[in-house]
Amino acid sequence: MDALMGGAGLSVRGKSLLEQLVGDGARPDPILITSADNEQPQVFAALRELAREAGNRLGPVHFLDLLHGGGEQAARYNAVRFTQLREWLAGLGTPVGDVAQAEKDEARLRVLLAQALGLRRAGQLTGAEAVRIVAASAILPPEQVEASLSALLADPPPPVTAAQTLFLTGSTQEDFRLYDGLEAAGTLVVGEAQDWGRPWCAGVTPLARRSPDDPHTLIAAARAAGATALLHAMRPGDEAAPWDVKPLRAACTAIGLQFLAVTWDGNGQMPPALTTFLADPVAPVTPPAPASSPNPDRPGGGRAALKPPTRSRKSLSAVANFGQFQRDWFAALREQVAAGAPLAVVNANAPQEILRAMDIPFVVNQWWASIVAAKQQSGRYFSLLRDRDYPADVEAYSAQGLAAAFDDDTENAPWGGLPRPDFLAAVTGTDATARIFRQWAMETGADLYLYQRSFDSRWQIPTDWWEDLPGDWDQHLEPERLNLMEGELRAHVARLETATGKRFDPDRFAEVMDLVNEQEEWYRRTRDLIAATHPAPVSIVDTMPATMVPQWHRGSIWARDAAKALYEEVAARAAAGDAACPNERVRLMWVGRGLWSDMAFYQRWEESHGAVFVCSMYLSLAADGYIRHHDRGRDPIRALAARFVTMGDELRMPTWAGAWHVRDARIHGVHGAVALTDADPFVLRALEEAGIPVLRLDLDNYNQESADAAAVDRAVTRFIEGLQT
Structure with missing residues (x-):
């Protein structure tokens, strides 16, 4: 695998x-x-x-x-x-059966299961036994479950005792090793908030309608179960559970309930901190030692220990102009907010066009993260998160807005600092997203709106979506997904109207949508021109910022005109024979998020090897992923839903992403692709199967604290030289 x-x-x-x-x-x-x-x-x-x-x-x-x-x-x-x-x-050809009778049978089993789990509350079942009963009840034939539960209730086991009783939260446990390991150490797990142990037997609320657990609800459940301590056990690699640590620790501290957060799923040796905690929950726990440097000759390791990156060379005057506009705009925004205007901060995959139409000032979370990185403040922002008991190494790119809430260093705050938001919005695209934004709302008092992330459920989907979606999105996307996003857009608009007193103007919104479509059409022309021109008139050092700065202002006249100015300047360079690298010999694709803190990385091999990074997702996605026409009487709100319902599919979902990257690589005539750690493996496989070599870098675009910069540079050099042989 x-x-x-x-x-x-x-x-x-x-x-x-x-x-x-x-x-x-x-x-x-x-x-x-x-x-x-x-x-x-x-x-x-x-x-x-x-x-x-x-x-x-x-x-x-x-x-x-x-x-x-x-x-x-x-x-x-x-x-x-x-x-x-x-x-x-x-x-399938098999009768579905009597659903009503099945519901009655399930209700009967729920009652039996509730009675059986009552033995646990009476001290007659261990946690490991209880969770096995729940698991068996979910997978065994109903008649076997009913017989086994009835036998258990007829002859219950003797009481069990333990000096230490735990309530378990954190990651969903996929097996019983954690329970077995904890209880082998002499403790008793008396309750939990994870899927195999939830009291689903007590009600009929579908899991799909269940809300995330409130810390105080969990504390009450722990108290009711008779727990003397709460253990937040996280699976290695779980990106959601670490964001629950701070509120849980605070809630436990407030009532004197002992608490420990630990990364362990029962596999391998028990962590020393957990061993100490089980022996004496009130004893101080020594935090784990910092990760050792990947390069023993460079204490601290990675790019963070090196001298600051050199500045990249820009070929386009538009980049400098856009940068100045962005600084002036942000200064004006800070003044607006200081004067009482409401501020929204939204994730890049959340609809911003409704905010534009309602004249609500907003900042895009990922743009702010890029500014933090560009100003070399990432390390300080990681510390701001750690000092407040938040993880700094889990979706770090999306957590920099939260970190900004703690930044009171006016001298070093990037561009004066991000004002405290009144509104937050995101699409729940990852398991960590909702947690990050909930903590952000808690810390700032902002009103939070979370859009639901839906997924295409069809077994067969078209692979050339970039041709179909701009004009015929209503023919190629599932209507239920469009209905969901359209309904949530309208609900969000109503909520903003109530909170701000502003009114949503459909005509103004249609103008915004038209401006966005015009802007993205200029990006399409720019992308196609760069792809067809050899040597490339510009590299991604220019096109990434020249695309993304106007993208954060989508729907404005300035952004539309900025996209046009970008095309005109690139076209002028192409006509004059100007090139990003006059001795171009190797054309490269960059796969994944950009290294905003070290843009000079992309130019490091131009002079020595004639290697130019000619394409990235930024310009190409702008060209192919945003245009949604609302002609032929179609509703602009529904067209906006069509834009965002696929946001992420194009970059991350197999079939959607693989074919698109291959097509982009081919039209640009690249010789190879360089990818980050989090690049989709199916995209990389699709590129390789299309005959395009791929270099996989063990490198995060944002958190480079543990990266070995010299090793990365050597790997890229070897890769480019291999392409030239």
Whole structure:
């Protein structure tokens, strides 16, 4: 599976699941995948792509995309998905059966299971026994479950005792090793808030409608279970659970309940901090030692220990002009906010056009992160997070806005600092996103609006979406996904109207949408011109900032005109024969997020090797991913929904992303591609299968504290020299 998926894309857990599904040969059994977390859609998309590549050796596969938030929009969406599930089951040729009777049978089992788990509250079941009962009840035939539970209740086990009783939170446990390890050490797990141990037997609320646990709710549950301590156990690689540590620790401290957060899933030796905690919960716990430097000759290691990166050389005057505009704009925004204007901060994948139309000042979270990086403040911002008990190494790029809430160093704050927001908005694209934004809202008092992330559930999808979606998005996207996003857009607009007293003007919004489409059309012309011109008139050192600065101002006249000015300057350079690298011999694609803190990286091999990075996702996605026409009487709000419902699919989802990257590489005539750690493995496989060599760098675009810069440079040099032989 590592050969298939590479080192990124899916966790060890996800790869294990995929390996079990794919195996060594054909699998005729029907497969049903649900969106229990944000990794399951990737598993489904991976199966879909593997079937497309190698011929469909799988049996029927269905993805049930259930939303995990509340609200009427989510309820309607889930109802459609359940209808599709019933149709799929009926299509298998096996009778679905009596659903009403099945519901009665389940209700009877719920009662039995609740009675059985009552033995745990009476001290007659260990945590390991209780979680096994829950697991067995979920997977065994109902009649076997009923018989086993009845037998247990008829002859209950003797009481169990332990000096230390734990309530378990954190990552969902995929097996029983953690329970077994904890109770082998003499403790008793008396309750938990993880999927295998939830009291789902006590109610009929679907899991898809369940809200995230409030810390005070968990504390109350721990108290009710008789726990003397709360253990927040995180699986290695879990990006969501670390963001729950601070509020849980604070809630426990407030009532005197002992607390420990630890990364351990029961595999391998118990961490020393946990051993100490179990022996004496009130004893001070020594924090783990800092990770050792990857280069023993350079204490601290990585790029952070090197001299500051050299400044990149820009070929376009537009870049300097855009930069000055951005500084002036941000200074004016700070003045507006200081004078009482409301401020919104939104993730890049959240709709900003409604804010533009309502004249609500806003900042894009990822733009702010790029400014922090460009001003060499990343290390200080990591410390701001760590000092407040937040993780600094989990989705660091998305957490810099939260870090800014703690930045009171007016002398060093980038561009004077990010003002405190009144509104926050994001799409729940990762398991960590909702946590980050909830903590941000808690720390600042901002009103938070989270858009639900939906996923394409079709087994067959078109691969040339860049041709179809600009004009015919309503013919090629699932209507239920469009309905969901459109409904959430309208709900967000109504909430903003209530909070600000402003009114949403449909005509003004249509103007914004038209300006965006015009802007992106100029980017398409610029991308196509660069792709067709040899040597390239500019490199991504120019096109990345020249694209992204106006992109943060989408829907404004300035942004539309800036995109046009970019095209005109690139066209003038191409006509004059000006080149980013006159001795161009190797054309490279950059895959993944940009190294905003070290843009000179991309020019390091121009003079020595004639190697030019000619394309990245920034200009290419602007060219292909944003245009959504609303002619032919189509609603501009629905067109905006069509723009954002696929945001992320183009870059991350197999089939969507692979074909697009291959096409972009081919039109640019690249000789090779260089990718970051988090690059989608199917994209890299698609490039390699298309005959395009790929270099995978062990490098994060934002957190480079542990990166060995010299090793990275050597790897790129060897790769380029290999392309030239």
